[in-house]
Amino acid sequence: MKTSVIGYPRIGKDRELKFASEKFFAGEIGEEELLKVAKEIRKGDLLKQKEAGISYISSNDFSFYDNVLDAAFLFNVIPQRYKDLNLSDIGTYFAMARGYQGANGNVKALAMKKWFNTNYHYLVPEIDDDTKIALNGSKPVDEFIEAKALGVDTKVAIVGPFTFLKLAKFTGAKKISDFYSVLTAEYIKLVSVLAEKGASWIEFDEPYLVRDLSSEDIALFKEIYSLILANKGGAKILLQTYFGDIRDIYSEVVSLDFDGIGLDFLEGRKSLELVKTNGFPAGKVLFAGVVNGKNIWKNNYKKSLEILNSLGTENVVVSTSCSLLHVPYTLESEKKLSDDYKKHFAFAEEKLAELSEIAALFGTEFESAASFKNNQALFTGRVNSEDKDVQAKVAAITESDYVRLPVFEEREKIQKKILNLPAFPTTTIGSFPQTSDVRKNRQEFKKGLKSKEEYVEFNKKKIAECIKLQEEIGLDVLVHGEFERNDMVEYFGENLNGYVFTEKAWVQSYGTRNVKPPIIWGDVSRKSPITVEWSKFAKSCTDKPVKGMLTGPVTILNWSFPREDISIKESILQIALAIRDEVLDLEANGIGIIQIDEAALREKLPLRKSDWYSEYLDFAIPAFRLVHSKVRPETQIHTHMCYSEFTDIIPAIDAMDADVITFEASRSDLQILDSLKENNFKTEVGPGVYDIHSPRVPSVDEIVAALTKMRAKIEDSKLWVNPDCGLKTRGEEETVKSLKNLVAAAKQIRG
Numbered sequence: 130m131k132t133s134v135i136g137y138p139r140i141g142k143d144r145e146l147k148f149a150s151e152k153f154f155a156g157e158i159g160e161e162e163l164l165k166v167a168k169e170i171r172k173g174d175l176l177k178q179k180e181a182g183i184s185y186i187s188s189n190d191f192s193f194y195d196n197v198l199d200a201a202f203l204f205n206v207i208p209q210r211y212k213d214l215n216l217s218d219i220g221t222y223f224a225m226a227r228g229y230q231g232a233n234g235n236v237k238a239l240a241m242k243k244w245f246n247t248n249y250h251y252l253v254p255e256i257d258d259d260t261k262i263a264l265n266g267s268k269p270v271d272e273f274i275e276a277k278a279l280g281v282d283t284k285v286a287i288v289g290p291f292t293f294l295k296l297a298k299f300t301g302a303k304k305i306s307d308f309y310s311v312l313t314a315e316y317i318k319l320v321s322v323l324a325e326k327g328a329s330w331i332e333f334d335e336p337y338l339v340r341d342l343s344s345e346d347i348a349l350f351k352e353i354y355s356l357i358l359a360n361k362g363g364a365k366i367l368l369q370t371y372f373g374d375i376r377d378i379y380s381e382v383v384s385l386d387f388d389g390i391g392l393d394f395l396e397g398r399k400s401l402e403l404v405k406t407n408g409f410p411a412g413k414v415l416f417a418g419v420v421n422g423k424n425i426w427k428n429n430y431k432k433s434l435e436i437l438n439s440l441g442t443e444n445v446v447v448s449t450s451c452s453l454l455h456v457p458y459t460l461e462s463e464k465k466l467s468d469d470y471k472k473h474f475a476f477a478e479e480k481l482a483e484l485s486e487i488a489a490l491f492g493t494e495f496e497s498a499a500s501f502k503n504n505q506a507l508f509t510g511r512v513n514s515e516d517k518d519v520q521a522k523v524a525a526i527t528e529s530d531y532v533r534l535p536v537f538e539e540r541e542k543i544q545k546k547i548l549n550l551p552a553f554p555t556t557t558i559g560s561f562p563q564t565s566d567v568r569k570n571r572q573e574f575k576k577g578l579k580s581k582e583e584y585v586e587f588n589k590k591k592i593a594e595c596i597k598l599q600e601e602i603g604l605d606v607l608v609h610g611e612f613e614r615n616d617m618v619e620y621f622g623e624n625l626n627g628y629v630f631t632e633k634a635w636v637q638s639y640g641t642r643n644v645k646p647p648i649i650w651g652d653v654s655r656k657s658p659i660t661v662e663w664s665k666f667a668k669s670c671t672d673k674p675v676k677g678m679l680t681g682p683v684t685i686l687n688w689s690f691p692r693e694d695i696s697i698k699e700s701i702l703q704i705a706l707a708i709r710d711e712v713l714d715l716e717a718n719g720i721g722i723i724q725i726d727e728a729a730l731r732e733k734l735p736l737r738k739s740d741w742y743s744e745y746l747d748f749a750i751p752a753f754r755l756v757h758s759k760v761r762p763e764t765q766i767h768t769h770m771c772y773s774e775f776t777d778i779i780p781a782i783d784a785m786d787a788d789v790i791t792f793e794a795s796r797s798d799l800q801i802l803d804s805l806k807e808n809n810f811k812t813e814v815g816p817g818v819y820d821i822h823s824p825r826v827p828s829v830d831e832i833v834a835a836l837t838k839m840r841a842k843i844e845d846s847k848l849w850v851n852p853d854c855g856l857k858t859r860g861e862e863e864t865v866k867s868l869k870n871l872v873a874a875a876k877q878i879r880g
């Protein structure tokens with residue numbers, strides 16, 4: 130049996146790509162140096178997979194920022210505003226990714242969205258009426274040739290045209306129907322160039338197929354691929370899907386002339402049933418995704434072999450369930466984690482070995498094989514640790530624990546009176562720039578080079594400065610700045626029982642931003658108060674209200690590697706009870722405004738509408754309410770969500786029953802505002818007035834314009850003024866300038 134990897138991590142084992150890119154952005158290294166680093170990363174990744182004996186290794190899975198952006202760039206889906214900057218190719222590419230502010234002009238970045246149900250983000254291709262789609266790059270070809278020169282004959286992976294078009298934003302009058310045939314023709318050109326260069330397999334990634342599809346979608350897909358497949362020349366085409374099953378289009382897909390079809394048997398709840406009931410054509414290869422590309426637990430070979438054996442087709446390749454982009458590089462980098470834990474984990478590199486072992490066991494009397502026995506030994510008995518107390522508390526939750534009283538409208542009145550804030554109150558989302566001294570302080574403390582007292586002293590100095598700065602800027606609701614936090618989830622995880630941590634298990638979130646999700650190992654509870662001392666200290670520095678800052682249970686779970694032995698619902702409730710303890714302690718210590726971030730709430734929304742409530746919202750939203758239901762009426766609960774893509778679940782967001790919600794609105798259009806109005810959204814709102822994911826400083830006029838648009842849709846009494854996310858990734862100078870403009874804009878509107 131052969132093995133296949135859909136894609137490999139590409140940030141470098143020690144985040145080399147991040148560091149090189151950042152140096153490049155800062156002008157410290159040139160393009161040549163950056164390209165060299167990238168080439169080394171690709172080489173390392175390819176050879177690792179080759180050494181592990183993987184049969185189908187992808188090329189073109191590398192990206193300087195994002196694969197969807199790569200495809201946009203490759204097919205000249207480059208809005209004119211970026212071309213007008215007259216930058217080099219890579220300069221234009223990064224301008225699309227990050228925005229540009231400099232000698233050649235000033236433009237915003239493309240919109241960024243979460244990639245399906247992951248914490249990875251893609252850039253949204255923007256197609257206007259003048260877009261001239263044309264193959265005008267050679268990245269896939271170059272990277273195929275580069276791999277070949279290293280002795281690795283790769284399948285060339287590329288985002289497929291259907292997914293590309295479905296994810297694109299059409300800003301003019303023209304629609305998909307006006308563009309699909311030319312895009313298809315250009316993909317065909319690419320296929321023929323690749324075939325000519327000797328590529329034997331081309332992998333078209335079409336994850337969009339796992340969503341609910343309309344009959345037009347199905348017709349579009351068939352039309353595009355009938356053309357591509359009729360013109361594939363000598364190349365074999367693999368249709369790769371992941372993150373779910375393709376129930377709406379399975380029979381059409383198997384009847385098309387694909388040479389291989391990749392299905393996800395983990396998240397694809399119906400994949401097995403689809404293959405069994407509809408059959409799988411004998412002449413095609415089934416790439417069966419059974420090794421989890423999203424989680425870090427060891428594969429259970431028994432389960433995987435059962436799936437592979439029940440497929441009823443000979444032509445099976447064992448594959449990852451999705452790209453390994455979503456898991457860290459290797460356990461080898463984890464020097465501190467004990468083997469008792471490590472033996473249960475598999476990161477990307479270890480998953481390669483799993484693929485090979487499963488392939489070797491397939492079709493044999495595997496029950497007696499050593500590799501099988503060793504694997505099964507990991508699954509006998511209990512793996513994850515238990516806490517009976519926590520289990521009992523979860524079991525004792527009743528309906529009233531999910532309800533905050535009095536109702537919103539009454540609380541709103543009480544809070545307006547007590548807080549006495551100006552109209553259009555200004556605030557931030559929590560973190561302030563994590564300058565190098567801040568990181569150094571944390572690292573030295575962690576390494577034992579600094580005493581606890583010195584560490585705390587430094588952070589207090591930072592908090593005091595941050596409060597003073599916010600007072601000078603003129604903000605109304607202040608924050609302590611989050612200098613003690615490396616990451617909004619890891620920080621809480623470290624203070625909760627039931628978590629384990631890694632040193633270098635970084636996963637790409639967007640561009641040069643990587644995250645290190647902690648691992649939920651056992652039942653979760655709070656060890657002791659987490660943020661109270663910091664918030665109390667911040668409050669002592671000012672007469673203005675200080676907002677306490679917590680991460681909510683849904684986000685903590687979504688940005689951790691979750692357990693697989695208990696349900697997500699059970700885990701979320703455990704975390705909710707732990708965070709509730711913290712909320713009540715903050716309140717008891719005089720913190721009258723508490724923000725509970727649910728940055729990642731939207732991202733785990735099931736990809737199919739029919740699953741939204743039953744599989745997720747029905748427990749995620751109550752879990753959030755559980756966290757704050759016991760606070761006093763005058764305590765104002767804020768929440769924050771990254772990205773405004775909740776147009777379709779507005780009632781659920783309102784049902785979180787927060788008093789204020791802040792969210793991103795500046796990078797996408799303000800369409801969300803219409804929906805808030807239509808749905809009579811009761812919660813007060815702070816739609817971010819500028820984009821913090823880009824280093825540019827918004828002008829006062831720009832912010833006033835954004836606010837003016839917002840006022841047309843949102844009652845003045847409900848509108849807050851804030852950036853669209855935390856400021857930790859930004860520099861100090863741009864932050865101060867931006868916030869001053871924000872306050873000036875709010876004042877202008879008040880006037």
Ligand code: GLN
Nearest residue numbers: 558559560726728855856
């Ligand atoms: N409070 C967090 C911060 O400001 C929120 C971050 C986020 O939404 N991703 O950093």
Ligand code: ZN
Nearest residue numbers: 770771854855
């Ligand atoms: Zn955010």
